[in-house]
Amino acid sequence: MATALLLTAGLAGCANGSLAVTGQILYRTISDPAIAPGDVIPRPQGDVVLTISGRLGPAAGGDGVLELDMATLEALGLVEMQVDDQIAEGRTVVFQGVLLLRLLEAAQVEAGARVLTMTALNDYAVEIPVADAASYPVLIATRADGERMSVEHYGPLRIIYPFGLLPLSRATFEPRSIWQLYLIRAG
Numbered sequence: 512m513a514t515a516l517l518l519t520a521g522l523a524g525c526a527n528g529s530l531a532v533t534g535q536i537l538y539r540t541i542s543d544p545a546i547a548p549g550d551v552i553p554r555p556q557g558d559v560v561l562t563i564s565g566r567l568g569p570a571a572g573g574d575g576v577l578e579l580d581m582a583t584l585e586a587l588g589l590v591e592m593q594v595d596d597q598i599a600e601g602r603t604v605v606f607q608g609v610l611l612l613r614l615l616e617a618a619q620v621e622a623g624a625r626v627l628t629m630t631a632l633n634d635y636a637v638e639i640p641v642a643d644a645a646s647y648p649v650l651i652a653t654r655a656d657g658e659r660m661s662v663e664h665y666g667p668l669r670i671i672y673p674f675g676l677l678p679l680s681r682a683t684f685e686p687r688s689i690w691q692l693y694l695i696r697a698g
């Protein structure tokens with residue numbers, strides 16, 4: 512049976528929902544989830560910004576494909592994280608978005624799923640281990656410095672790893688930092 516996964520591995524949250532490593536706050540909670548794991552995900556009313564397919568549970572409505580508009584994605588709970596964005600902006604940026612882990616939980620990605628194949632609007636694609644979502648605060652960013660991101664400017668969705676907050680190998684994690692993300696396949 513398709514049950515929700517991983518959790519707890521690395522994300523030992525503080526009482527206030529943020530994640531701390533040796534006392535350092537990695538991110539701040541902006542809004543609590545309005546959609547919890549196990550809830551049926553509402554069908555999109557607005558433009559679909561993200562599609563997730565593959566090894567999903569019944570939250571995907573049986574056909575194994577979940578389409579999210581921006582409001583539904585953000586209803587999974589927003590957090591804010593200040594990141595050293597050398598890859599794109601070349602400076603520190605405050606990103607807002609949804610923890611990848613929350614999406615995987617809401618979509619009920621199966622415990623046996625190992626890899627998330629992520630595809631961008633420019634056809635760039637990369638494989639991200641499912642385990643990353645529990646090991647690091649990986650964001651699906653929906654805003655940079657408070658603003659929506661246009662397609663021309665890495666948007667509307669960007670995967671953000673906590674560069675500058677945790678010692679991440681750039682060779683490994685920069686290629687996983689996909690912008691213009693629109694499609695995730697769990698396999």
Ligand SMILES: Nc1nc2c(c(=O)[nH]1)N[C@H]1C(S)=C(S)[C@@H](COP(=O)(O)O)O[C@H]1N2
Nearest residue numbers: 598631632633635685686687688689690691
């Ligand atoms: N949508 C999209 N995201 C992407 C890429 C891309 O080509 N398209 N390149 C990836 C790679 S391989 C790296 S190392 C980093 C930085 O890419 P850059 O050095 O080409 O700016 O972004 C990643 N995210």
Ligand SMILES: [Mo]
Nearest residue numbers: 682685686687
């Ligand atoms: Mo790269």
